[in-house]
Amino acid sequence: MTADVTWEARWEHSECGASGEALFPDEHAPDSGHDDCAEPGEIGWYGQWACICGAEGDGDWEDGDTADSGHECADEDELDDEDEGVAA
Numbered sequence: 001m002t003a004d005v006t007w008e009a010r011w012e013h014s015e016c017g018a019s020g021e022a023l024f025p026d027e028h029a030p031d032s033g034h035d036d037c038a039e040p041g042e043i044g045w046y047g048q049w050a051c052i053c054g055a056e057g058d059g060d061w062e063d064g065d066t067a068d069s070g071h072e073c074a075d076e077d078e079l080d081d082e083d084e085g086v087a088a
């Protein structure tokens, strides 16, 4: 599960200069809502994701595509079981 990953992303339509921002969970396809534009060209997204475990990264994609961090969080079990194996 990657439900603990949150994206903070920005879209931009370079042909007309419009842009916007969005916050959404991982593995979602955010919608710019910029469908009425008369200008040609693709709307591009660029965003950064962060997980509650502290991992983070970034990515880019075209409008309508799904943003996927590819992050498989390994910390979920460890949160309940903080086993400090090495103590000084």
Ligand SMILES: [Zn+2]
Residues within 6 Å of the ligand: 013, 015, 016, 017, 018, 034, 037, 038, 039
């Ligand atoms: Zn536009």
Ligand SMILES: [Zn+2]
Residues within 6 Å of the ligand: 004, 051, 052, 053, 054, 055, 071, 072, 073, 074, 075
């Ligand atoms: Zn994580």
